[in-house]
Amino acid sequence: MNRRVGVLGCGWLGFPLAISLVQDGYEAHGSTTSEEKLAQLKKEGIAPFIISLRQKKINGDVSGFLQDVGVLIVNVPPKLRGQNKENYVKKMQLLHTEVKKSSIQKIVFVSSTSVYGDVDGDVTEETIPQPSSESGKQLLAAENIFRNDKDIDTTIVRFGGLIGPNRHPITKLSGRQNLSNGNHPINLIHLNDCIRIIKSVLTNSWWNEVLNGVYPEHLSKQRYYSSEAKKKGLQVPDYKVNNTKKGKKVHSKVLINVKKFDFTTTL
16 A cells, blocks of 8 residues: 555644654655644654645645645645635535546545534434535535545545544533533544544545544533533533433444444543
């Protein structure tokens, strides 16, 4: 197998992923939109590139970034808030065009469980996505750009809410009042397991798959976030009573039942 991997988007998840790949003997190309981060990537043995996906063009040496790369990991979330919001699907269409010019035959596309929308009850990879948010709709459309190309082996990884170093929902929820859906289950995953899942796709050749990446523990939001607030010495969030819906519980059915993957980092 070609040991050169491209990590498009070396942010909170992509940077430690690229570092881990280098430690495992892969040659990694890593992209960032920040000049300041180039030196950080280089220091970790990652070949650094400044790449910025825009609606009408891709800024940067994208052909150099993709050159002789065997597997491309697309780890660029939609930016649909604030002043710089752009059409994510158009960006992915441009990226797909560049991929077709390259030698890449395999893609890991980092997606989100938001593509399932606000369904009630148990969700597996067999559940038909019905996204309700704009980001969920655009993510699903972007997934399909690559999945529908039969010349490329694409695996979609739909992660739940991400937690890890300097990142936890409780920091934003602490002290808030009258929050809804406190009875809904959490669907979270730690950074460590995110990295292990993506690396497992590469090492085990889990291609042309859809994988949910959610830790198999689903406490209610109220119970979990109250507990986390107390652990961290933060004000406990207040949830109003709202039991009309039970919320979605996303299961990593393929990873656990078929691939026999073990989640190792608790929430």
